[in-house]
Amino acid sequence: MKYILETPIKGILGAQKYKTIIHWRNGILISDEPEKLGGRDLGPDPYTLLLSSLVACTLATLKMYIDQKQMDISEIEIEANIYYKIESGETVAYIDRSVRIGSPIDPETNQKLLLVAENCPISRTLKGNINISTSVIK
Template identity: 40%
Template sequence: MEKVQAILENEDYVVTIQNGKHTIISDEPENLGGKDKGMNPHELLCASLASCTLATLRMYAERKNWKLGTIIIEINFKEIGENGAKKAHFLRHIRFEKSLSSEQRERLKHIADACPVSKILKSGENIIETYIA
């Protein structure tokens, strides 16, 4: 089981997040009363999806001996409200340094959708939309 501890001390919305080995800071932007010292919670959610996707793609490519070069991912997030219920809509745009065949691109899109964080997010009422460039 993964474990993360988050601590909010005296500075408005500055949250220290630790897992025992690593520490990151989360904060709200200044227009929401924060000090903008770190990513906000929605950005951290996007970062989790991005890092999991990239690691999953790299692992798959290594097994296939595909040389992808640098992989760049951009995640856009928005909340969608329907009848008082909120859903998350993630737009995931992935770019590869190396040229890929259409078959490779389609397979990598499928692999991106299969990363563990994608599966968790899609298991609820969330939408993850993936585009490969």
């Protein structure tokens, strides 16, 4: 098996309720829950981190395509949010993502950019089958 990341993401939860220190290849970031859930809101919560991955990947993928096609698009803005619905007795997650292009584009280009956004690697991962294997290390 070949991992995507050279170094795994490592999170450490200490004495402060919900404050998590996440180590990544170039440093650390803090994740925390909002105050209304008992945290101190010192960093993004897990849902914010998940949606941030989708937004960042979508933007990078669109930028690569725009650069490759030498399009004159100066700015792209993406918003994303998540909600749950009960369908046939099961909880189903829905993510709404909107893309705003800062330059006027024709309908054909608009459709192509939407298709590129839908196919960014994180979109494909979230839409595909995900298997999570968890083990306890002593």
